[in-house]
Amino acid sequence: MQNPVCEVVEKCELHSVFEMPGVAWLCPVMLSGQTIASKAQSQSTRRAVMDTLEILSEDEYLTYLRAYYQAGEERFGTHWNYADLLTFLHASASLLKPRNYLEIGVRRGRSLSIVAQCSPACRIFGFDLWMPNYAGMPNPGPDFVREELERVGFTGSLELVSGDSHQTLPEFFREFPEIEFDMINVDGDHSEEGARQDIQQVLPHLAVGGILLLDDITHPQHTYLEEVWDDLVGNNAQFSAAKYTDLGYGVAVAVRKW
Template sequence: MKSELETAASNIVRSMHSRLQSNGIRIHEGSSSVHQIADLMHIAEDESIERIAEVGFHAGLSSFAFLGANKRATVTSFDIGFHECVPHAKQFVDEEFPGRHELVIGDSGRTLPAYREFHPDAAFDLVFVDGGHSLDEARSDIENLVRMCRKGAKIIMDDIVPEWPWGVGPTEAWEKVTASGGVREIARHFAEPSTDVFLNLLAPGPETRPVSHCWAIGVVQ
């Protein structure tokens, strides 16, 4: 039997998929699994969390999950803005959670430091890193977000899957940052290999092959 959070996560996926599909948008690359969305919701439920930031908005699933799980929280998303789904997902998130979501478009290597400069008092309680997949991009995103976190804030690092090409950089970046002492890893969460949540709603094909998924959770020191 699915947990309540997994049911809620499934509903988020189907709602966003329906909204994007009605606008003629099809997702052509990976998004969070239902299991991960449920886990993000569980982490965000913590009453001490009020400000959340993420790198990688894409189809808005993680933002939707955070905002739905925590009625007190706001989310600031940083996204390159390349994918056509971004403005449509942003509109849907704003309709569902008015005034609680901020989207910053541009290269996070530049927009994160700029945001910190203009918001020197920013102190996030939870951050989610799911942006560029090279070592330099992933490490830059982690380090820039950590600088805007309060001590004790939670940080979630996606794609700790070095067995896949897109997971090599994020995994190495995470290991370097945790080795430096700035972040202490407290857990790694895994999802059983499954097809991508959006692609799974489409007809089976080569792009729906099962993939493994792992994300790490840490605490800012």
């Protein structure tokens, strides 16, 4: 039995896709948003993220985050339920082993490092305009990010594109119209229109079985982000989507089903 989804994923080699020649009773994309969200909330994932954070250059936020994770574990043990962008990225990259990764909003390379460590031979493309003093901390740019990735044992290729993503992304996709990504993280311009534009730009370039993430969906300064996500992805049948909004600033994930 052949169905349209099966035809689309026929040549897909991603770990998220199940293939049995000639039959596709269920949707071949077997990795779901819920699976990623559940792994992202586990103690083992938090611990793995903590291990990576220990390798990176120290800054105020990193010190705070490690202390926060540790306090949660000490007070509430294995049942403590907490997730954030870093645990979602770790869960996603360790489940999928992406061959390539696109990130909008790189900053100090923290989120890139999580993916780079889980999938060290990955081809990474990062977009940022390196806004000075973003969130009150230095935003040192490409050389610093390269060094962070070396620290976690990254052996793949890294291309950092500097500039406003609303210009650099369309230019990039004009140059590489056929390119598809296994994983995409949208974490740059947090304005309503800016986030919408970034998501709309990347969506056509997410591989079937690939994973899309959006951070800060319940951040008090960006309360509209959850609606932007729901509108474009969360309520779109093409995606298996899940959110974590319990603690922290909220994060959303989706796997493209067809």
